[in-house]
Amino acid sequence: MNDHLLVIFPHPDDEAFGVSGTIAKHTKKGSPVTYICLTLGQMGRNMGNPPFATRESLPLIRQKELENACAAVGIEDLRQFGLRDKTIEFEDEQLLAEQFLSVIDEVKPATIITFYPGYSVHPDHEATGRAVVRAVKSMDESARPELLCVAFARNSEENLGAPHIVTDVSDVFEDKMNCIKAHRSQTQWLVNSVEKDPAMLEWVQKERFWRYPL
Amino acid sequence: MQPIQANDVQNALDQLIGKDLYLHLETTNGAYANHNNESVLTVNAYIRNGKVTPLSGKIMGIGPFRVGLKIELGWIYAEGLTHWEIDSEGRLLLAGHDQEGRLAVALQLSSSPFDV
Numbered sequence: 001m002n003d004h005l006l007v008i009f010p011h012p013d014d015e016a017f018g019v020s021g022t023i024a025k026h027t028k029k030g031s032p033v034t035y036i037c038l039t040l041g042q043m044g045r046n047m048g049n050p051p052f053a054t055r056e057s058l059p060l061i062r063q064k065e066l067e068n069a070c071a072a073v074g075i076e077d078l079r080q081f082g083l084r085d086k087t088i089e090f091e092d093e094q095l096l097a098e099q100f101l102s103v104i105d106e107v108k109p110a111t112i113i114t115f116y117p118g119y120s121v122h123p124d125h126e127a128t129g130r131a132v133v134r135a136v137k138s139m140d141e142s143a144r145p146e147l148l149c150v151a152f153a154r155n156s157e158e159n160l161g162a163p164h165i166v167t168d169v170s171d172v173f174e175d176k177m178n179c180i181k182a183h184r185s186q187t188q189w190l191v192n193s194v195e196k197d198p199a200m201l202e203w204v205q206k207e208r209f210w211r212y213p214l
Numbered sequence: 215m216q217p218i219q220a221n222d223v224q225n226a227l228d229q230l231i232g233k234d235l236y237l238h239l240e241t242t243n244g245a246y247a248n249h250n251n252e253s254v255l256t257v258n259a260y261i262r263n264g265k266v267t268p269l270s271g272k273i274m275g276i277g278p279f280r281v282g283l284k285i286e287l288g289w290i291y292a293e294g295l296t297h298w299e300i301d302s303e304g305r306l307l308l309a310g311h312d313q314e315g316r317l318a319v320a321l322q323l324s325s326s327p328f329d330v
Contacts, residue, residue: 055317
């Protein structure tokens with residue numbers, strides 16, 4: 001049975017927080033994972049303290065971090081789409097959906113994971129989720145993969161109910177933390193808070209997904 | 215990047231007067247500003263590769279610093295600048311970082327276009 005997982009997010013590190021445990025569990029079973037990362041997070045604000053990155057050196061730093069993060073959880077198929085941070089919502093959504101479809105046709109995923117449109121806070125997240133939904137909706141119903149979404153807006157549970165899937169990833173916790181730590185320029189705050197805050201530790205050990213109603 | 219020494223930055227600005235340059239100007243409080251604190255407005259703006267020819271340029275203040283560039287029909291301005299460097303491609307990069315090292319403002323000038 002084909003159990004290929006396709007993960008589609010706009011920024012290096014989007015996969016780290018909510019999905020990297022699920023990815024690690026998948027690759028440990030020997031199942032393939034393809035990760036489409038749309039940008040290099042060129043406009044991120046975290047530059048290190050004291051700053052070790054500049055606005056111009058950040059993309060290359062984050063690209064390297066992304067490759068290390070993928071290695072940490074066994075992703076062998078990383079697709080970088082070369083778009084620019086903070087511009088996804090201004091791109092042609094149909095064109096983006098078609099680019100996703102060509103990867104879907106190629107790898108034939110059983111499951112796609114992306115952000116939940118309307119509940120994912122950052123405009124790039126929202127636009128990515130919308131284009132993925134558009135791509136999947138354009139497929140024959142019988143051919144559609146399962147579409148799971150990450151939602152973290154304040155009103156997510158209020159409006160969507162409890163997550164449909166809660167995955168305990170404590171068995172791959174070290175891999176997940178290595179993935180998070182690989183995104184060094186962006187995630188130092190999270191690493192620190194996981195080490196100090198039991199609630200944050202609990203949050204990192206559970207990954208939450210909602211099925212998108214197609 | 216180095217903490218700004220105003221004289222050094224002034225010398226760098228002086229080298230750019232009258233030249234045709236590409237501008238990157240940006241300010242941001244982060245895409246999650248309102249998500250993290252509902253009383254805050256999320257604000258971001260940037261221009262990348264605007265073409266400009268400065269008629270004059272000055273750095274002012276005792277730190278964080280302000281830079282104003284006069285152009286033929288107007289002005290370019292940034293406040294809150296703390297760090298600077300001339301990078302390996304000879305570009306003048308000025309940035310303002312907050313207490314956590316996060317970029318809050320950037321003003322950059324280059325004789326060739328910035329990557330997009």
